[in-house]
Amino acid sequence: MRSESTTRRLAALLLALPLAACGEEKTAAPLPPPTLRAVVEETRAGIAADAPAEPEPLSQEALDRLPDLLEFVATSKGDLAKAGRQDLLGLGEGVIAKLHDVALDQAETDAHRSAALATLGDGPSGRAAAALNDVLTQGREPWLRSTAAWYLGEIEDESWVPDAVLHLKYEVDGEVVQYLAQAIDKRGFVAGLPALLVLSTTAADEEQRGAAYALAQKMADERGYATPEELDRAWRAGEVEPPPTTDGLRASIWHWISRLAEWQLRGVDDARYVLVCMGRSAAPMLGEALYDTDPYVRLHTAQVLERMGGRGRPAAKALVDHLRTPDVAPQAAVALGSVGGPSAGPALEAALAPDQRPELRLGAARGLALLADPATLETLRSEFTRERDAWPELAQAVAEARLACGDAGDAVTFATACLDRDGLDPASSGLALEAWVARRAELEEPGFADLLEAWNAIGAKRGPQFDESAMWKERKELLGSSAAVRSAKPLGAP
Amino acid sequence: MAPGPHADAWTGAAVRKLSGDFSNQDCIDCHAPQPIFVTGIGNRVLPRMARRPEGVDCIACHAMPDGRVAGTYSDEKPACRPAEAPDLSRPEFCSGCHNQHLTVDQWKDSSWAERRITCLDCHMPYRDGTQSSGRDHSMHGGLSLDMLKMAVELTGARSTEADGGNGWVVTLDNVGAGHKFPTDDRSRAADLFWRPLSEPDGPWRHLHRFRSPYRYETDVPDTLLDVDSKESFAIVDQGTGAPVDAPIEVVLYYKRSPFYRDMSNPEQDTWPTDPSVDPYESEIPRDAVLVHRIVLGGADDAK
Numbered sequence: 001m002r003s004e005s006t007t008r009r010l011a012a013l014l015l016a017l018p019l020a021a022c023g024e025e026k027t028a029a030p031l032p033p034p035t036l037r038a039v040v041e042e043t044r045a046g047i048a049a050d051a052p053a054e055p056e057p058l059s060q061e062a063l064d065r066l067p068d069l070l071e072f073v074a075t076s077k078g079d080l081a082k083a084g085r086q087d088l089l090g091l092g093e094g095v096i097a098k099l100h101d102v103a104l105d106q107a108e109t110d111a112h113r114s115a116a117l118a119t120l121g122d123g124p125s126g127r128a129a130a131a132l133n134d135v136l137t138q139g140r141e142p143w144l145r146s147t148a149a150w151y152l153g154e155i156e157d158e159s160w161v162p163d164a165v166l167h168l169k170y171e172v173d174g175e176v177v178q179y180l181a182q183a184i185d186k187r188g189f190v191a192g193l194p195a196l197l198v199l200s201t202t203a204a205d206e207e208q209r210g211a212a213y214a215l216a217q218k219m220a221d222e223r224g225y226a227t228p229e230e231l232d233r234a235w236r237a238g239e240v241e242p243p244p245t246t247d248g249l250r251a252s253i254w255h256w257i258s259r260l261a262e263w264q265l266r267g268v269d270d271a272r273y274v275l276v277c278m279g280r281s282a283a284p285m286l287g288e289a290l291y292d293t294d295p296y297v298r299l300h301t302a303q304v305l306e307r308m309g310g311r312g313r314p315a316a317k318a319l320v321d322h323l324r325t326p327d328v329a330p331q332a333a334v335a336l337g338s339v340g341g342p343s344a345g346p347a348l349e350a351a352l353a354p355d356q357r358p359e360l361r362l363g364a365a366r367g368l369a370l371l372a373d374p375a376t377l378e379t380l381r382s383e384f385t386r387e388r389d390a391w392p393e394l395a396q397a398v399a400e401a402r403l404a405c406g407d408a409g410d411a412v413t414f415a416t417a418c419l420d421r422d423g424l425d426p427a428s429s430g431l432a433l434e435a436w437v438a439r440r441a442e443l444e445e446p447g448f449a450d451l452l453e454a455w456n457a458i459g460a461k462r463g464p465q466f467d468e469s470a471m472w473k474e475r476k477e478l479l480g481s482s483a484a485v486r487s488a489k490p491l492g493a494p
Numbered sequence: 495m496a497p498g499p500h501a502d503a504w505t506g507a508a509v510r511k512l513s514g515d516f517s518n519q520d521c522i523d524c525h526a527p528q529p530i531f532v533t534g535i536g537n538r539v540l541p542r543m544a545r546r547p548e549g550v551d552c553i554a555c556h557a558m559p560d561g562r563v564a565g566t567y568s569d570e571k572p573a574c575r576p577a578e579a580p581d582l583s584r585p586e587f588c589s590g591c592h593n594q595h596l597t598v599d600q601w602k603d604s605s606w607a608e609r610r611i612t613c614l615d616c617h618m619p620y621r622d623g624t625q626s627s628g629r630d631h632s633m634h635g636g637l638s639l640d641m642l643k644m645a646v647e648l649t650g651a652r653s654t655e656a657d658g659g660n661g662w663v664v665t666l667d668n669v670g671a672g673h674k675f676p677t678d679d680r681s682r683a684a685d686l687f688w689r690p691l692s693e694p695d696g697p698w699r700h701l702h703r704f705r706s707p708y709r710y711e712t713d714v715p716d717t718l719l720d721v722d723s724k725e726s727f728a729i730v731d732q733g734t735g736a737p738v739d740a741p742i743e744v745v746l747y748y749k750r751s752p753f754y755r756d757m758s759n760p761e762q763d764t765w766p767t768d769p770s771v772d773p774y775e776s777e778i779p780r781d782a783v784l785v786h787r788i789v790l791g792g793a794d795d796a797k
């Protein structure tokens with residue numbers, strides 16, 4: 001029976017063969033990069049062919065009836081109001097644009113604006129959702145946006161969810177955020193939970209903090225989790241089953257993937273945010289998008305998967321494939337470490353090998369830090385020894401990966417030195433060391449709770465005569481003088 | 495000497511704070527870009543994996559895909575032996591990053607473009623005025639008080655009878671920026687304040703803000719001062735709405751992050767003169783600079 005270590009080394013070797021770009025000692029020809037095609041364009045062209053035609057504008061007769069019907073809805077309740085809303089929608093699909101305009105028109109009465117939103121909430125098509133989403137973008141009054149969010153949640157179609165998720169990025173009113181999260185939750189998505197958790201601790205109003213947490217707790221209860229925090233952790237790890245992907249949702253996600261190609265970064269930033277929040281629902285499509293001919297789509301897709309973590313695992317195989325695509329390989333390596341999965345460790349160990357391209361090796365080291373799999377430690381120690389004097393930037397990334405795996409010794413010493421070394425980023429080593437100290441404090445190893453407290457106290461000192469570089473220097477001295485650090489052994493060592 | 499904004503693009507205190515130590519990964523594309531000659535002139539930049547602390551380094555602008563080093567003219571003497579690459583001087587070369595907020599487009603629609611006065615003429619002038627000494631690579635812009643002073647002119651005058659009063663009218667004229675003022679970043683703001691000369695320690699009255707809003711600021715209009723344009727503002731008493739004709743002082747502040755702790759006291763958010771004071775200590779940074787000050791109607795009346 002082979003040991004696990006031997007099996008891993010064999011797996012790494014098998015992966016290394018196609019990854020090898022050059023080298024006289026190699027006997028097998030490396031696999032070529034995967035074939036690329038216009039995935040996004042072709043997929044969206046197919047979707048567009050199914051899209052409904054633009055609605056006819058309202059007839060004059062319909063336009064004449066609209067004010068009276070709107071007044072009727074605004075002044076009626078229950079079934080009467082519902083009947084009025086159906087009559088409004090019966091004027092034709094062109095009424096959607098008119099209702100949208102009424103909702104945004106500050107010269108209209110609040111009752112009419114609310115009636116317009118309520119009617120949109122009964123709208124049968126994606127156009128009504130698009131109109132409500134636009135009110136969320138353009139509406140100046142928080143009550144208007146809250147109402148739009150509420151009625152958005154009434155539309156029984158998932159296609160509007162990604163657009164609604166974007167509002168979580170920009171909305172500044174806590175109450176609107178709650179309505180948004182609730183609307184998104186109604187369609188079975190957890191994407192609003194992080195915003196609720198933030199609101200539950202940062203809202204100025206105590207009542208709003210409590211309401212946000214209660215809503216988050218309800219989401220956890222409905223999914224069988226004891227607390228919202230547990231649901232949040234499971235959701236981020238990709239353990240929460242998303243609702244089935246409808247055709248409408250698929251079309252919307254492809255729309256957002258297409259925005260990864262935009263020239264203005266604002267659109268790209270929005271797309272990255274939305275797709276990350278859509279998590280497992282978007283991951284299979286992101287896996288396909290990695291094969292697009294557009295380098296911007298490929299690279300930004302890999303960034304989205306990196307930020308997605310475990311939720312992006314359905315795209316892991318595509319990421320392994322793209323360790324052979326030169327322009328995207330370094331970012332694919334980082335993303336692969338983040339999404340994880342059984343193939344991630346061996347593939348990244350192979351990508352870290354010295355015969356790989358330098359940027360890929362660096363990406364692989366950063367990916368291994370995110371993967372934090374102790375089974376990769378042997379490779380990491382070996383590469384650290386090789387590179388510590390030759391290529392400090394790579395050695396830094398490898399040392400940080402070792403810390404993430406619970407290693408100690410010279411990885412800690414080296415990462416500590418990186419806190420004050422020209423040409424290296426102290427923040428990345430600082431974060432790695434902080435996580436390492438915190439983990440040991442959590443495990444109640446002697447001296448680490450005090451060390452963590454002192455570390456945090458230095459961070460809190462920011463102010464006059466204590467800039468960022470002073471902070472890193474002081475933290476470096478703290479770690480260097482710590483007996484707990486000197487006596488630390490790799491986690492799990494006897 | 496402090497590093498220029500390109501060299502400081504990854505390590506600068508401001509960007510570290512505003513990006514949360516680059517936990518906001520959206521910032522990386524422009525702050526540690528791959529070589530522009532590799533991604534392509536006029537194309538958007540892409541982030542690189544290595545050497546990020548070097549920010550927008552020499553390689554970002556000068557490395558060519560074939561390994562040569564791009565220069566504005568060929569020269570065999572320096573060790574890097576630059577090869578002439580005219581693209582290096584084109585505004586499109588800067589646009590991958592600097593047109594993200596439409597600065598290059600603003601320039602293209604201006605008289606500056608018609609006169610062929612390009613980005614480099616202002617932001618990378620020749621060190622001694624001649625090509626042989628090369629260009630200044632400190633990339634002066636909104637972080638340079640001299641550049642700010644040259645970008646806009648602040649004047650004031652009595653309103654004419656045709657305007658219906660004898661109060662003061664203040665004008666900001668975009669005389670020296672080949673693009674809008676301010677530009678390139680929504681976190682930049684320029685603000686006009688005034689106060690009666692009789693209240694030298696009194697509160698400032700906010701007159702106007704020149705700024706492009708963040709996306710979430712749905713109720714904030716875009717008020718950047720157009721290129722080749724000027725805007726005038728009547729000084730009125732904020733309580734009565736009556737024109738102010740008494741002596742006043744007017745100031746223009748430029749702020750790198752757009753908010754003040756107290757709009758009636760912009761001075762408290764100015765860049766500390768004591769180098770040991772951290773301008774980023776407070777939640778709202780002390781990163782405002784006084785660009786212009788004029789006195790209208792007083793002994794040292796500027797106009």
